[in-house]
Every structure is written in C-alpha cells, then in structure tokens.
Amino acid sequence: MRKAARVLEVTGQLALVLAVAHVYNVEQTYGFTLLLPWILGGFLVHMWLPFRWRLPFFVLLTGSALVWLLGFPHGPAVIALGVGLIGLCHLPLAFRWRVMMVVLAGAGLAALRSGRVVLPAWQALPDVVIPMLAGLFMFRLIVYLHALRHERTPATWWERLGYFFLLPNLCMPLFPVVDFATFRRSRQAGRDPAATARKGIVWMFRGITHLIAYRAVYLYLVPDPATVEGPGVAVQYMVATFLLYLRVSGLFHLAVGVLVLFGWDLPPVFRRYGLASSFRDFWRRANSYWRDFMHRLIFLPVVMRLRRYGIGMAVVGAVLLVFGVSWLLHAYQWFWLRGTLAGAETGWVFWGSFGGLVAVQAWMDLRRRGREKAGSMIGRMVRPMAVMLVVVFLWMFWTHSAAGATGGVRGLVEAKTMLWVVLIGMIGGAVVVGLSGGITRCRPGEGGSDASHGVAWWAMAGAAGLLLLTTGPVGHLAPPDVRQGLAELQRDRFNQRDDVLGNAGYYEGLLAPGSYTAALWQVLGRARRPAAWDRTLVEAGAARLTGDLLGYALVPGRATPFRG
Template identity: 40%
Template sequence: MNATNLATATPGASAAARPADPRAARATTDVRRFAWLMAQLGLLLGVFRLYDIEEPSFGLLALLVTGGFALHYWTPFAWKSTLLVAWSLGSAYVMLPAATATLLIASGLLLYGVATAPVAFRWRLVAVLLLTGGLAYARAIVVPGVPPEFWPIFGALFMFRYIIYLYECAYAKATPTLADFLSYFFILPNYYFVLFPVIDYQTHRQTYFRRDIHEVAQQGIVWIARGTIQLMLYRLVYHWKGPSNAPEVVTSFGALVTTMVLTYLLYLRVSGQFHIAIGFLHLFGYDLPETHRKYLLSRSLTDFWRRINIYWKDFMVKLVYFPVYFRMRRSGEMRAQVVATGLVFLTTWFLHAYQWFWLRGDFLMTWPDTLFWAILGGLVTVNLLIEQRKPARAAVKAPPAWWREPLQVAATFCLIVTLWSLWNAPSVGEWLDLLTWWKVG
C-alpha cells in the first residue's frame, strides 16, 4: 500500500508551506466554458422541477450544489478546499434541522479525535469499538434530545467510510488533517442520499483536480443526466409493477416473469441516485470513477459483481479480499481465492444488516436476505473456479461467438432476476407462493 504523507497532498493547504501545486493549472477559469456548464445545470434544474425528481428536498440539494459549484469555480485554487468544506458544513443547516446538523458535526469531531489520538493504533481501535457500541445502544433506544432523523444521516456519513478511514489511519505515516476528514465525511449530497456510494479515502483525495475542471465537471453533468433518466425509468417501473408482490396478483406465467423482472429493475433508483451523487462531486473537481457499469448486460455472476455497485466491490476487495488472500496464498492459490471470496460475501451480508440497523433501527436478519447472499456468494465462487480452469478447457468446442455473449447475458439476467425476487420477498414461503401461485391458484 502507498502510505504517503497524508498532510503533504491535502487540497487547500498553505501554498507558502510547499511548492506550487500542479493541480492549480487544472483549475484555470474560462467564462465561456463556465457559462456552458451553468446552462446545462440550469436545464437539469428545470427537469428536476418539472418532473418532481425525488423528494422536494432534492431540489434544494440541487440548488446548493449548483450555487456551490459557481462559487467553487471562481475561488482561487488555494482556497477551494476550504470553501467546499465550509459550504458543505453550512449546507447541513440548510438541508437538516439545526439540532441534527449540530449533532452530526459534533459527532464527526469526536470520531476524528478518537481516530487520530496520539496513542497506539490498537488502543484507538478499542476506543472506536467501545464508542460504536455506545452509539449502537443509543440508536436502539429512544435518547431524549436526539432527533430521530439524526441516526440515518449519521449512519449514512460514517457507518462504512469510517471503516476505510480507520484502515488509512493504521498505515498513515502522518496524522490525517482535520480538513481532509471534514471534506471526506461531510459530503453535501450525502445529507439527502442516505444510500451513498462507499467512496474510498485515497481515491477521494487523489482524484481532486486530477484532470482539467471543465472535463471533470462535464463528465459529472453527463452522469447527473444519466442518473436522472434512470430515476424517471424507475417511476415507470414502479407504476407498471405496482406496490405489491402478492401471489394472488400473479395469475399467469407472464405475470410472474413481469413481476420478477420489474422487481429487479426497481434497482434503477439506487443506481440513478449513485450516478447523480458522484456527478455532483465531479462539479467540485473530484474525478471519481463511475459507480455502476451496464450491470444489466453482465455475462456471468462474477461479471455482475464487478459491474454493479463498483464502489462496494472495491471496498470489500481492499478490506477483506486482499488481506485474506495474501495471508493464505502460501497454502494454495485456489484455496486462498475461494476463502477470500467466501469471506467477502459473508462480510457483505453482515454489513448490509449493519447498514439496515443505522438507517432503520433494527438488524435485517431474514432468511431471504441470508439465502440471497449465501447463494450469490456460492455461485460467484463456482463461477470463479470455472474461469480459472478456462485454459484447460480451451479445446472444448464452444458455441459460435456471435450468439455466445447474448446467451450468457440472458442466462445471467434470468438467474439474477430469480435471486433478486427471493431477496425482496418477505419470507421464503411467500417467495415460493409467488413462483407457484400462477399454476395452482
């Protein structure tokens, strides 16, 4: 791992303390290009308002992001990071009740103090575990003076990214700065999107003005537009599907297939929100990678895992797969891969329940959820083993190339749709009723 000095490359640090930052050249302003970017954002704001994209507070978020982009664009580079942190913290009081915003900032400062305390990392880790236990207990009960809306936002900001932050603190040669902490956790779109991409700490820092701001912002606008289209498609899917998967509604095989496919396509809301959230961050110079990559066209379950929620996959690879794989590699390449993959899906299952706890107040422990991750993890592992043996199977006659890929895509889609219907069922019994009612009802 590249454990560089975390303070040296901090965006917005004092220009007098180091040589001229090469990123400043990528922040050069241009009136024409700025006007073109603002015109596109204005058009998107009109679309948001005309079609009531998301909840009413989303419109306020979009205005804050657009206004913040305009200020950030014309601010000298040395002050851009400071302005963005101040704008994000101030926007918390616009997007959220004052008590909730104050508690969020105070909690963040407490977590920063614990993570960067001048003691051995193992003691900081113990302190974090104790603090997490206390906060989880407070989440499970009604604490006087703590607004109910505080907990989902607190979880959205810290439940996963704080794990990554602790990982970085464990290997950092210098104490991460408060400015880095605030810019990483208090991300403006995160106040609205409680389901938020698990952005990697190093990626967040290293992509800041990695390219010319106009190119990065334009890419962000394209992704915002893509996410908006997906949210509009989600509305159509929700309308066609209806709010219920009740078996008695599914009276034919065609109705069963339609219901299962539309249930899977409801995920368009998550992917659409992720595209918009990352697109918003692009406006501020963060050249982050895309979160989803044509996951409906996956050719295998392994390919599906690589394409859907890419940030989560990278999160699991960094914190679970690689540590386990390299520790077990001496005992056998294949064994290390199988064990590491299994632990990735076991951890994913637990962390989704953990996420549910912070957002909803109770752990998601159901048989459909458990079976979904167990089956998906098992099938991905089998798929991985098959891919490893492809060289040995090269002599086996394969289907013609022109229809091999469409067949793989169709088979993977059918399998994912089936598993997704199980994942969204209230119970295994109701899922079986859904599959059979059209025939026996």
C-alpha cells in the first residue's frame, strides 16, 4: 500500500511536468511532444516491474517508440543498422580490425548522408534514417569502443542495447555524451526507485524552464547585429548571446532527467559554471560529460605519451589537442545532423582562444604547485566575473555570425571610458553568474538533494504556475500584451533577426528546422493522417467544379470537416 502511494505521488508529479511540456510545445520540432505518452506510460510500467526486468523493458520501450515514430521501414531500419554497428564492435577479430570495420561502415553512411551516393528507391534514408542513427551513435559508438577495449566485467547485451537506444535521444539529436561505464554503474539494485524518479522529474522540469527561458531570450533580448552601436547594446548582445546556451542546458537537463526517471542515477551535466574561478575550473564545470569524454579519449593518452618531454609540455600539448579535437568533433556533429559541412567551420576562434587560455593556466598552475595562496574575499568575487566576461566575449564568436561578433566588438571599441568596462564586467558577470549558478543545485555525490520532497514540491508548484499562466483563469485575466507574449513562448520560431538574415549561430543553426525535420515530419504526417486526408475539397462536398479558369468554388453555407 505504501509503495502504491509513492508510485501514485511520483506519477502525478511526472504528469504535471509533462503537461507543461505539452502546453509549451517543448521541442515540438523534433517530435518530443509525441513522446510524452510513451514516457508516462513507460514509467508506470517500469515502477511495477522487478529490477531485473526494467532494463529489457526500457530497450523494448525505446524500440517500440522508434518504430511508432518513424513507421515502416524507417524505424526498423534504424534498429537494424544500429544493431549492425554494435555487432561490428564484437566481431572475432583483433581490436584494430574491428575499429577499421566501424570506420568503413561510418564512411559508407557518410557518403549516403552527404548525397554523394544516392539510393533512388529509398529517398528517406539520408534525410531521416541516417540522422536518427547518428543522434544515437555518432559519439556513443566512440565511447563504447574505448570502453570495450578496457572492459573488465563484460556487460550484458541488454546493457549494450540500452546504452545506444535511449528513449529521449529519439527526439533530441543534440544529446549529452553519456559514458558507458558511468551508465552501467549508475543503475544499481537496492536504490529507492521513487526517490531516483523524483530527482529525474526535478531535472526534467528544470530543463523545461530553461527551454522556455531560452525562447524569451531568443525572441526578445538578442538585438540585431546591425543595431549594435555603443557599449550598452554591446553588453546586451554579449550577455544575451551567451544566454542562448539555455537551450543546450535545457535539452541536456531534460534528456538526463528522463534517464534518471527510468533508474539511471547519473551525475549532473552542469556544475555551477558561473562560479568558476579560472578557465580550467570553467572547463571542469561546464558540460562535464563532454569534459570527461575528452579527458578519457584524448587528454590521458596524450599525457602518457608526451610525459618523457616533461609533465608541463605533456599537459599543455594534451590540453591544446583536446580543444582542437573538440572543434573538429563539433564540425563532425554538424555534418551528421545537417548533412553538410557548410557552417561547421565556425568556432575555431572560440575553441582555439579558450584552449590557449586553459593551456597557459595549466602551465602556470604546474609551476606554482604547492605555493598556492588563499585569495582575498574581493579576489574570490572578482575572478568568476572576469572569467565569465572572457568566456561570454569568446562565445559570441562561435554562436553567432561574423557580422554579429563584429558588431559586438565595434560596440565595445566605442566605449570611451573605463566606466563602461566596469559596467560590462558587473552586468555580464552578475547576470550570467546568477543564472548559471542556479543551473544545478546538485553537486557530485549529492544527488539526494534533488530527490528530496521539498525540492520536488517546489518544482511542482512552479509547474502548476506555468500551466495557470496559459490555461487557467490567471492567464485570461492578464493584459492582452502579456497573453500575446505567453502565446509566443508556447512555440518554436525564428526571431525577426534570424528570420530575415539567416543569422543563427552554431547551436541555433544545428537545431534549426532543416532537411531532417522536414523529412521527419513528412514521415510523421503520413503515419498519422486519417483515411480521408487525401480527398479534395470537391470530394469532401465543400466545393464544386466551375468549369472555368477558377477550377472550383466553395459551396456557400456548407460545413464539413477537412483535414482536421
């Protein structure tokens, strides 16, 4: 009876959060709202299953949702190709030959994705099947091969399949790089599933609020680069451009939250990076999943190979290579999701400059190791603001076009006195530190803080408030301008600047509607059309043929449902 009450409580909380996602059409472009019934229904079944059956159920749930979303033959094709890639990793060959086989398979898929190889009989393959497959495999397959080489305790096949076929990844092509070993460790018997689920629900709600906040920033706060004149607008442009990262933060919180909901007690992706006291500290805190990915794959092997030249040279060389590879991998991600490398070259200024700063700081830290002194209170307050000011400045060159970055720099150059420099530091640092400091309240090893009843119920109060603003009497009593603003926050769309100029930056361009989303919704639309969808207005009785140049005319006074 007690278990039933706990399950009912957590299910009610989940339903409330999913209702917010539905009302605000969270990531509707990629079909996340279509996945909401699968999350709710799957969670209900998951909570009542024995522990040993939960992972197989999750894999089957993801596979069923994939086939339902894409239909036949696209859904089964993604599963078959994915299982084939996993199978290549386990061929009875030397490890290097298995890697070569995977690379050759990837090259073939890349040729199809780029359009260099065309299959006329299956036009949806490069635009629907391969992008979906890439979202599931493009990074995790690299992690998996690395883990497979160092694997001591063999994983079960359910663990292997579950690692690649993650339910939220079906509608989130931009997905955190979950580590395979962490994925296995985070799912253990004996943990309270209700407490873990409550933590996941809180993270999901946090992600949804970040995505709604992103829409507000994107629509109302980012100025047109052509209007960036003077330091005041330059400050607004820099800070607002950095706050567009809220979409990535929201997606990652939502994605990891769904995984936590189903029993994987994963660590947080972001760790209060607005409070970073140095560039190295910022690198450790911001997107810790990517940092760990690069640390295992690049940093440690390079340091071990270069240490004969001295630890300082080894660390600096490894850091520079990490940031160079990060830039290349973001271009690689762009190719798989957009089907082209045009636009993927952006970001070298950010990755190169930030990598250089981290490398110099790593060198200096090694030289003064053991001689560190505790800073003053003022120093501890100023350093995070200075770090964020530099990061925000560099971020502008990656996430927006050259015109936007040039406009921001031009506005800064026009600052006549040091007062503007202080103002930029105070505004940029205070806003970004304050916001990102609240991005996660959960430190490593403190997952229970998010699982507490108090935090969960505060989140539920926030979810209820968001629903009341749009569907309850509170929303109807609001002034017309407020209602219009709330309505605009309930859908994804370009702001006026990007709609006119096509000026979206890396993440906005990566996630903007394109060939993949167009093909995806063509598939989704066909799968969900009613039987009478393709009939004409004349066949529906709403129009009559005229026999002249008009062709047909509507029948006056006739009411009939048509494609509705």
